Amino acid sequence: xxxxxxxxxxxxxxxxxxxxxxxxxxxxxxxxxxxxxxxxxxxxxxxxxxxxxxxxxxxxxxxxxxxxxxxxxxxxxxxxxxxxxxxxxxxxxxxxxxxxxxxxxxxxxxxxxxxxxxxxxxxxxxxxxxxxxxxxxxxxxxxxxxxxxxxxxxxxxxxxxxxxxxxxxxxxxxxxxxxxxxxxxxxxxxxxxxxxxxxxxxxxxxxxxxxxxxxxxxxxxxxxxxxxxxxxxxxxxxxxxxxxxxxxxxxxxxxxxxxxxxxxxxxxxxxxxxxxxxxxxxxxxxxxxxxxxxxxxxxxxxxxxxxxxxxxxxxxxxxxxxxxxxxxxxxxxxxxxxxxxxxxxxxxxxxxxxxxxxxxxxxxxxxxxxxxxxxxxxxxxxxxxxxxxxxxxxxxxxxxxxxxxxxxxxxxxxxxxxxxxxxxxxxxxxxxxxxxxxxxxxxxxxxxx
Amino acid sequence: xxxxxxxxxxxxxxxxxxxxxxxxxxxxxxxxxxxxxxxxxxxxxxxxxxxxxxxxxxxxxxxxxxxxxxxxxxxxxxxxxxxxxxxxxxxxxxxxxxxxxxxxxxxxxxxxxxxxxxxxxxxxxxxxxxxxxxxxxxxxxxxxxxxxxxxxxxxxxxxxxxxxxxxxxxxxxxxxxxxxxxxxxxxxxxxxxxxxxxxxxxxxxxxxxxxxxxxxxxxxxxxxxxxxxxxxxxxxxxxxxxxxxxxxxxx
Numbered sequence: 001x002x003x004x005x006x007x008x009x010x011x012x013x014x015x016x017x018x019x020x021x022x023x024x025x026x027x028x029x030x031x032x033x034x035x036x037x038x039x040x041x042x043x044x045x046x047x048x049x050x051x052x053x054x055x056x057x058x059x060x061x062x063x064x065x066x067x068x069x070x071x072x073x074x075x076x077x078x079x080x081x082x083x084x085x086x087x088x089x090x091x092x093x094x095x096x097x098x099x100x101x102x103x104x105x106x107x108x109x110x111x112x113x114x115x116x117x118x119x120x121x122x123x124x125x126x127x128x129x130x131x132x133x134x135x136x137x138x139x140x141x142x143x144x145x146x147x148x149x150x151x152x153x154x155x156x157x158x159x160x161x162x163x164x165x166x167x168x169x170x171x172x173x174x175x176x177x178x179x180x181x182x183x184x185x186x187x188x189x190x191x192x193x194x195x196x197x198x199x200x201x202x203x204x205x206x207x208x209x210x211x212x213x214x215x216x217x218x219x220x221x222x223x224x225x226x227x228x229x230x231x232x233x234x235x236x237x238x239x240x241x242x243x244x245x246x247x248x249x250x251x252x253x254x255x256x257x258x259x260x261x262x263x264x265x266x267x268x269x270x271x272x273x274x275x276x277x278x279x280x281x282x283x284x285x286x287x288x289x290x291x292x293x294x295x296x297x298x299x300x301x302x303x304x305x306x307x308x309x310x311x312x313x314x315x316x317x318x319x320x321x322x323x324x325x326x327x328x329x330x331x332x333x334x335x336x337x338x339x340x341x342x343x344x345x346x347x348x349x350x351x352x353x354x355x356x357x358x359x360x361x362x363x364x365x366x367x368x369x370x371x372x373x374x375x376x377x378x379x380x381x382x383x384x385x386x387x388x389x390x391x392x393x394x395x396x397x398x399x400x401x402x403x404x405x406x407x408x409x410x411x412x413x414x415x416x417x418x419x420x421x422x423x424x425x426x427x428x429x430x431x432x433x434x435x436x437x438x439x440x441x442x443x444x445x446x447x448x449x
Numbered sequence: 450x451x452x453x454x455x456x457x458x459x460x461x462x463x464x465x466x467x468x469x470x471x472x473x474x475x476x477x478x479x480x481x482x483x484x485x486x487x488x489x490x491x492x493x494x495x496x497x498x499x500x501x502x503x504x505x506x507x508x509x510x511x512x513x514x515x516x517x518x519x520x521x522x523x524x525x526x527x528x529x530x531x532x533x534x535x536x537x538x539x540x541x542x543x544x545x546x547x548x549x550x551x552x553x554x555x556x557x558x559x560x561x562x563x564x565x566x567x568x569x570x571x572x573x574x575x576x577x578x579x580x581x582x583x584x585x586x587x588x589x590x591x592x593x594x595x596x597x598x599x600x601x602x603x604x605x606x607x608x609x610x611x612x613x614x615x616x617x618x619x620x621x622x623x624x625x626x627x628x629x630x631x632x633x634x635x636x637x638x639x640x641x642x643x644x645x646x647x648x649x650x651x652x653x654x655x656x657x658x659x660x661x662x663x664x665x666x667x668x669x670x671x672x673x674x675x676x677x678x679x680x681x682x683x684x685x686x687x688x689x690x691x692x693x694x695x696x697x698x699x700x
Contacts, residue, residue: 030494033464057461057510058568063555064543072688075654079540082465082588126471130492141493143486146478154475161474172649174472175465175588179649186650269560 034437054273087370098364117334122163123371129156183355231291284401287373289326304333359385453501456488462507466532483602533587542691587656610641618644637663
């Protein structure tokens, strides 16, 4: 595995007598978080091999948290992922609260959701604006776009900063929050701070509309590829869910409680990946914005619904590239719901609550929607609150199998195209999932006592 | 003068330090006036052979990654460790407190023997190659990053703080975390973060590593004064400071 010593991209094509071979090897796909490789080999239009590989260095978080106090868990597991650090923090805290039967107030719930929305907005703006937009505008990165499309880049920067500001005000800093604890917050925002956030949220609506219009104007650059699959996300009866709810699937009307998540993810090891893969009712399933949309689109708030109609995105869409569009719609959804949450917290009056934890032995699971899909954590603690076992199942791991199945279905459809185009379409497919491969944590077969 | 060519690489980490570069927002555009990114997998599809400045995020946890890092070092004029995983090993070094075979067994169970899941003891970047500058923190402070890039682009030597977090915490007029009955690593940890954690109701967990020559005796006195034991301290030191010389000394 050399950096730069050999090209990242090796494409060879030989027009031999009667034989046309196509070979695509992308070593470390760019503009994604973490490391993934694409391999495709075909001869005379027959695909001999098409593979999505994950060579990310494993980090063994489940092993490392053993022996640590419940108080240290969030600090450690937040480091699984820079861009989902709030989500990992909340999955851990919810699991700890379930294990120790800790109840939190409505105020804590609302401020957590608000903080969580900051991360959704920041991550979606970064993904759509910095990582995907260059593909749609025929560039290698966002850097040339700063000159060719300065207004678009500045719009994305403003939305990105708004997400970051929410995290900084409520979480203490932009990445790896410090204020979030089992039971509540170490410090609470003031009413003035919340009103300031509210004003910024209201001011962001034109930017969200602009982002949607820009993506809409480029929507014909998103490849047309459909493959029916299972979509899994948190669901609530009356809300578009990111933080609360049970596990829902497009393959069944039944929902599973979060505490039974292992029976949903069914992870397994494959030689082409250091990350584990997952399956439930089919060979693979998809999580992320499109999954949330396919399960929750009926509960979108007005602006998000309006943007969804502009795109004509139907519930039940099975084009994975449309995950990017679902992310744009979700930017509107989280902004609108944030305004409601701020009003609710302020009108109830901010109460000076401190986390109240009675340490006890227990085992609990927590689930939250990361920007890139549903995230599960489970921990077990002894009577002193020392962690004795953990099981973490991250969204991108759940998507790896689905990316592979998409490759297998899509490659034959595009194999007669130019090789550079084949490469680009496969890279774009990976990017559409907004993978976060650094979250290299894995299922384990823990014997919980 | 042509702009220095910079590159970013990441090994075992959360990529949250590169995220702080994005988090500079408009200021990135200003930095692009001073330096030219030529390779940055997370942001660009371009690549290059030689770099004036290579930023390395992440710890080294596999023999193959050591070779990759040495290769980058050979092709770089200056190499900078970016963030705690790179500067001190960070949370990744928690793994080194366990038997590695057992760690693999714990996470991958019956599949632990598969060759591609190989792992070795976590190393900081400086344990593998020469490091010219360290940008500390988990995550790094984006303003400090911008300051260091500006200094280097202009041929100046950046000043990396070498006083403890307590200094910055006192300037913020925070109540000492020990007064809350907590153990805080502020007395021995390198400042430069603006005491973000103590200012937000959390003890310092030492993500910027130790100051040079940490005042171990003073740290012991503080522990005694607040009725804390060395065992209490050891537990906290392990979080970001596992397998560092200063940790062993204090323990």
